[in-house]
Amino acid sequence: MPHLTVEYCTELADDLAPRELLKALNRTLIASGLFSATDIKSRAVALDTVLVGDGAPDRFVHIEVALLSGRSIEVRRKLAEALLASAETVLDETAQRPLQVSVEVRELDKECYAKRVL
Template sequence: MPHFIMEYSANLDDDLDIPSLFEKLNETAIATGVFPIGGIRTRAVRCEHFRVGEGDPENTFVHLTAKVGAGREPEVLKAASDKVFETFTEQLQPIFDRRYMSIGFEMIELHPERNYRKNNIHEKIAKMKNDA
């Protein structure tokens, strides 16, 4: 974890460089030292139907949700959230400067007893480190 899920208004297709944005978000998540590399997932959901503010079709939005596993201290999650939001807004700033835009971010801690996972990517990364 985290799983980053970015929803965005379809009218941003020509402005968003999603691969670059995701690269920066993943780098930031790794740099916090809070999240294991093998648990990071990042995906985008294009919202064809949306209404922002008063309904001007030129208004845009981007909302990022980070779902994280339970058990970290609140201060640790707050610091990680601050870093992620900083990177997120820095990457979107050029668009924000040109267009009307709502940027949102929320980090959600998943329930410790109702969150199920199966992942062998951690083993792959450990092997890569050992082989290096």
């Protein structure tokens, strides 16, 4: 834990290096001191069909982090802000404007989560 998912519009494919963005976000998660590197599972998902409002512009990146329950709202808020700053640093170097970037840190119920390392 955590699971990190980056969703982005396929329009950004030429501007965005998803693996580099994931690396930067993973470094931020590790630097938080909340997780060990081997516990972080990250993936980037390109979305073919998107619409923002009336369709102008349709360029966005959404970062979702799913954590096991139990951390305070303040800890989750700080984590969201740190991830947003990290993403902005990477995207400032690559992505065309305008671009919306959002981060959501949500909880997974510990009692309903199962994991094994095989």
